Amino acid sequence: MTWKRLEAYLYVLPSLLLVSLFIYWPLVFSMFLSTQDWNLVSPRPEFVGIDNFAELARDADFHDVVKNTFFYIAILTPLQVLLPLGMALLMWPIRKSRPYKIYRIILFLPVIVPFSASSVAWLWMYNPTAAGIFNQILSSLGVTEQTWLRDPDLAIWCIIAISVWRVIGVNFTIYMSALVSVPDDYVEASALDGASALQAMLRIRLPLISPTLFFVLITTVIFVSEEIFTAISILTDGGPFGRTSNVLWFLFERGFRFFRVGEASAIAIFVFVVMVFLTWLQFRYVEKRVHYD
């Protein structure tokens, strides 16, 4: 081995060590742990084969949590992907105006503010007494006050609201910068053919940014479950009656409140497999319809 090659490896070594020790090794170790029964305290884990997975398959709480997780994904994905697209299309004609710069700064703010800070702010707004701002608004409109996060049917929508609030500005910004990067030649050419501004947007710019739509779709589906953890933790602690708990929250409870390490690892592996599958599915079926200029 030449010195130059050795030197190259040395330069990559620190990052390679870090990712191996804290990302790849845990991935492998999770697979091992998912076949063990262990509570972190007893001297050594005990091999139980696929019992942890079988247990989960029978566990009614886990079923509820998987249902909740898909509910979150099913509601949040369209909201987080399409709402910002609507915003981008509406604000497109005024993108060169002076106030637009301020709009953009404000719409992006929620993702910059630490999620725990905004979560406690929303916790305060959702206050179930008459002091909560949402209840004040309701009562000034003459509507009955709500208990928000303590209402088993409403609580999940409260989490959904804060999650939408946090993410739409980022996706809006991604769409806007993609729309701006479409070469004007195409649009001008269509104008020569008599296309209206609306037609140019819907028939030319929008299809040309379909890779961006695809990117936003994938990242949204992948991030949704992790992203709402902070909100669940601060706003509802998974409750009421587990109604707002998603799969990551469930893993956190099983692993770090009940110290059922094997079971928590089985959940992690389950999620990993589902995520890989979802990503593959999206690439397989959605990417074909995507237009890369």
Place this chain on the structure above:
Amino acid sequence: MIEGYRSTLQRSENTVKRQPQVTNLYVWCLHGFSLLLCLVMVFPLLWLVSTAFKLPEEVFARTLQMFPSQPTLQNFSDALNAYPVDRWLANSVFVAVAITLGKLMVSLPAAFVLARWRFRGRQLLFAMIVGTMIVPYIVTIVPNFILVSNLRWMNSVWGVIIPMTAFVGFNIFFLRQAMLTLPQDLFDAAAVDGANTWTMLTRIAIPLVRPSIVVVSVLSFILAWDLYLWPLLILGDTDSKTLSVGLQYFAVNQPAGEQAWGPLMAAALISMLPPLVIYLLAQRQIISAYVISGIKG
């Protein structure tokens, strides 16, 4: 003939110019819509700030009151008396700065050789490092928790800093991308002058990719500041917490009967200031970091 062509071109330019003209009323409506949207989006933050400066009796007033009538700093001193918010702030700063610097220190040399050198295993190494971006964080927490507790890093900021520095996939990807665009001549010339690899990295590559370094640094900082689940697991002692998990502790352990919303909002305000200041200073870089990475926070 050229004249004729030119006039057609001019005419077409006129049509193109006329095209995007939108009626005034429509534009006003769009501004109205945007303004309303911005108000809705910024409202929770305004409410946070306003509560932080309100006197207790105003906090619990049952009338809609947007702004404090007598702004007070009382809530800030109450927050500090109730919990070690200053300690949390110091921990947050230390953790976020250490993760940002740590990520830079490991990613710059790696990005450099992966971009500029050809050696066996280069593709594989690059794929391995960037591939970590798609490994969900959730599969790493249980084993890393065990590892950190075996290393006796519980309740220590290092238990947060070291494992979180490992998420360098995006940094290396982005910095390598920037270093790929540098002209080879620079490095050839430096080699003729007898410069070694370290000199090439620190004297040529790093100064030239400074804008990209700013992008990954501000993103690393904001994400590190926002870390929640990991510190929640590692930093159990009250004094060891960062602001993110300190706020949760504060919110959950409000003394019953007298809910401390004012002081809680004051602490939340403190925690949102550093990323906010960075955002206002490096707005363009932050926006491009989010647009490219697809990270949703």
